[in-house]
Amino acid sequence: MNQTLRDILDLARWAPSGDNTQVWRFEVLGPDHVAVHFHDTREDTVYDFRGRPSQISHGTLLETMAIAATAHGLRAEITRRPDDQDHLPVFDVRFVPDSAVKPSPLLDAITTRSVQRRAMSTRPLLPEEKRALEDSVGPGYEVRWIEGFSGKLAAARLMFSNAKLRLTMPEAYEVHRRIIHWNARHSPDRVPDQALGVDAATLRLMKWAMVSWGRLSTMNRLMGTWAPRLQMDLVPGLRCAAHFVIMARDAPETVEDHVAAGRAVQRFWLTLTHLGLAMQPEMTPLIFSAYVQHGESFSTVDKLHGSARQLQQRLHKLIGTGNGHPVFMGRLGAGPAPQARSLRKPLEELMK
Numbered sequence: 456m457n458q459t460l461r462d463i464l465d466l467a468r469w470a471p472s473g474d475n476t477q478v479w480r481f482e483v484l485g486p487d488h489v490a491v492h493f494h495d496t497r498e499d500t501v502y503d504f505r506g507r508p509s510q511i512s513h514g515t516l517l518e519t520m521a522i523a524a525t526a527h528g529l530r531a532e533i534t535r536r537p538d539d540q541d542h543l544p545v546f547d548v549r550f551v552p553d554s555a556v557k558p559s560p561l562l563d564a565i566t567t568r569s570v571q572r573r574a575m576s577t578r579p580l581l582p583e584e585k586r587a588l589e590d591s592v593g594p595g596y597e598v599r600w601i602e603g604f605s606g607k608l609a610a611a612r613l614m615f616s617n618a619k620l621r622l623t624m625p626e627a628y629e630v631h632r633r634i635i636h637w638n639a640r641h642s643p644d645r646v647p648d649q650a651l652g653v654d655a656a657t658l659r660l661m662k663w664a665m666v667s668w669g670r671l672s673t674m675n676r677l678m679g680t681w682a683p684r685l686q687m688d689l690v691p692g693l694r695c696a697a698h699f700v701i702m703a704r705d706a707p708e709t710v711e712d713h714v715a716a717g718r719a720v721q722r723f724w725l726t727l728t729h730l731g732l733a734m735q736p737e738m739t740p741l742i743f744s745a746y747v748q749h750g751e752s753f754s755t756v757d758k759l760h761g762s763a764r765q766l767q768q769r770l771h772k773l774i775g776t777g778n779g780h781p782v783f784m785g786r787l788g789a790g791p792a793p794q795a796r797s798l799r800k801p802l803e804e805l806m807k
Contacts, residue, residue: 456483459527461802464489466523468799469566470721472512473502474634475646475797479516480807487550491516492807495542501626501753504745506542507713508738511783514717517546522725524550525559541710564728569796571733572652572687574694575788584730591726592701592719599774601698610786611692613769617739618684620762623675624754628668637662640795649795653686691735696788698737702779716782727787734787740770741781
């Protein structure tokens, strides 16, 4: 592998993925050709409905590769192999010299982009910030803003209620147990506990309870789930500039559609990082709404399906049901970068 490819891939590996799963591997096939082998986590992750969230992550990786290539005056030509499988898609990326390509202003944001789960500034977004973010997603998408105290309160209450769904679901417990890196500020392949956004006492209680589903469900029954939901959902939902939804003008159906959405998401995320803003994804309402929409079960706890239907109605009321199809949701605002964050595996471990 030549130094140019190494530099591009070393930047690309910083793309975001659900719970820092890094659902890609690189195969160098020539001095200007990389095959990216993707996978999804639908088989063991309740949050990966039909692999679509993973496919959005695939798009963030490909967009990051394309941006990283601009540092070398290269244009990335990206095609999907026609004979692959939807849960194991392969994309060929070829880098073409192009005198019209200039280094992207988003290059420096690639390694500093992160998730901020704690409170942000409540300063409203400036008109120029909103305009830059709206422009970043491209012509196939639009940004719907949820602003002002009443809008943020409605979004925060939705996230607060949605958190009860995921904290009382054994299928979600299995994911949380697997992806939390305890006693860590940084993690190369999981989410460090110090990045979760709760105080030290709540964190100790969570660690004790999550030894087993039996212990956690008993604690939930005796003490409820108020403390983590207040700290991780309600308060942060109010302490931000706005919530947002990225809407696709046409309903995404194929792997390529969700990959394209992921590319738009990454441009949005890198642009807000470049502007000095921070962001936290809020994807679970969209994910469980999709389960309801398609009539698919997500838990052995029957009553949770009724809760999900109610939450879907509240989601539609919040974001509207007119033109556009939601592909990503989050909150954002000004503020310092998080002190704890997920890192990435070394490039050598991501090579196929």
